[in-house]
Amino acid sequence: MIPVVAAEVLDSFCTEQIQYAASSLWPGERAVLGAHAPSVTGYVRQIEVGGRLLSAKHSLLGVSLVSVMRGACGTWEKVRAQQTAYGTSPTSLPAREAAELDALAAAGLAVARTAGCDGGVLFTEPVTGPTLADLVFKSPERTGELLGRTLSALQVLQRPVVAEKAELSAIKERGIDATFRRKFNGISGLAYLEQVGGARLDERTRHNVAVTVGQVIARLLKLRLAPPVGAAQVLYGDLKPEHVLFPDGPEGLPVFINPALHPGPGHADAAKLISRTVLSLIAVPPPGSPTAVLNGVDAFVQEQLRPMRRAMGGLYLRRLLVTWLMDTTNITTTYLSAPSTLPLPEHAGALVERIEAVCTLLDRVSALLVADAEPAASWRLALSHAAKAATR
Template sequence: MNTVVDTAALSGFCSGQIRDAAATLWPGEETSLGPVAPSVTGYVQQIEVGGRSFFAKHSLLGVSLVSVMRGSCGSWEKVVAEQTAYAASPTSLLQREAAHLDALAAGGLDVARPAGCAGGVLFTEPVTGPTLADLVFKAPQQTGELLGRTLTALEVLQRPIVAEQADRAAITERGIDATFRRKFNGISGQPYLDQLGTARLEERTRRGIAIVVRQVIARLLRLRLAPALGPAQVLYGDLKPEHVLFPDGPDGRLVFIDPGLQRGPTHADTAKLASRTVLSLIAAPPPEGTTAVLDGVDAFVQEQLRPMNRAMGGLYLRKLLVTWLMDTINITTTYLSAPPGLPLPAHAGAVVERVEAVCTLLDRVSALLMADAEPASSWRLAMSHAAKAATR
């Protein structure tokens, strides 16, 4: 894939926008820009304003940095020209995210507190402490408990003040199914897959991965058409383990960042937690902790099944597996298509290094689903395939 935007131009523009937004919100205050957090999605930079520390997030046209750099939004000149109007829109991505954080706080959830939003930049107060991903790596035997506590804390999502905000200004573009459909449609999806991994994989490996990815996507396009599982619920929408922090340690309160409120199927938040936990396990297995992590994921999912009858539980498991695979292929292909000049988070680099194991898992579990095996058996086999992928 050809890069149409270089890293220096993108970084200079976004940092300049962050500085300008800080000057708008806090005129006359001394400003000092700090480190940039490696990311494939938004541009995130630490900043001090008048001696106070914030995280500043900048979104280019509401799409990922990878998409902008690869030219999905047109030339850099076009992106810059359109960004001014986009940033001023009350429906821009970060304006909606700021509103989501306010609604969640009003609903009783601990979240990163918004400090201001201007010029397409959202400033939030920093949250320190380990993430859910950190704790799972350090204490694999606590995986099930930690995942369960995360979902329990999110029961506030169904409160009216949160549900009204989700209905008023949903961030549907962060949904798993919406992302999958956008990335792998019949028009732009094929060129994207043709060049997947050209900057990050040896050619023979790249060709093999491309064949598997195409096959898995074709299966998932068929599998995702299964009937809906009950009425739509309010979802957190971007429930990655790194978006859940424990500032007081593993036994303390949970604080959430980067919401993407939307309505969707009840299994979707669970699927993203499972997807990203297993992906982290494959990329960087904890010392002698693979079995404990997967046992925890299994216990977490079994707890969701407990109030369901057998038929409903089977449908839930099947849709959970399909959505898990969709999320994994969404983020893995984003990592593979990132331009070489874009710094990847450590986790993303580890996924690229282990992409053959990831794709083997995707291939085996999607084939299992196509065979229409009994859902509980499919789930057990999927866990077994995940264990093998993590120990390859």
């Protein structure tokens, strides 16, 4: 893969595409671009159209900005040529996400409202208020309750109206397992690993990270072959703490953004919530000890285990741990392989600075799983390792 596009070129192109889409959807309305929200996936920017504030998200070929900038989709000329057709396709990522937001709203879930979709750009009404990550940082003792309420609100995903839409417009490529297989299987996976950390780490740290991550990936490629627990269900798919907002504060209902509905194992949404909560804890620890947050994570998981028999609970824990590690590996390697010219979200930059702690966590927990340690003991040790990783 050859780096083909500089950040300023990408910024200029995506900005033009957003402005063109806005003029197509709302001809004659004045469109004023606002702040850019750094991301490694889509290009996100605020825009005011006819006095109405919107969030605009542009998707380049449905892949991450990191992949485009690294040359995974070919030359910039090829990307631009393919994007014209992609932006008008009813199966583009923005078109599918718009359909999913509408289906979720119809099912009664509080989500960002779709304002329009055109040319590979999805416009939504902005959702304001603290995110789940903000609330956990501010009130770590409420972590278990907040995670539980988030997952409980998503029970509407299993309603027929949502299940039908999830089948028609599934965003399977955002799934944890699908992402892991795409990134790390075969020769392309080896090539990808060679880029990890190259632009953001010193040589010693880069070497240590590459060795550890390579070992972790080899273990997880074997561990992920275990059968899932229970029947497949509709997953939210991109259930990050920053995608859950509480406009009315912690006592109010959560509002969800950026869905990626697809069928999958029931533990996967919980695994992503746990993975990203722990990464936030490592990147920016709340005041005091990390214990309160991790106790809340444990309480959240114990509630999921409560209706299960012991044997089933053990299988659930094991799959939860494997999927947690897969998601953490997915996102941290994306951050590390991002060109230095691509702005990272603030928490991602802080996480890169703590990458050795993340790698130690991944190494120790994956070694436990390969050794086939008793699931409940592995879970307790994983939380202990997470606490150490979050202690500066």
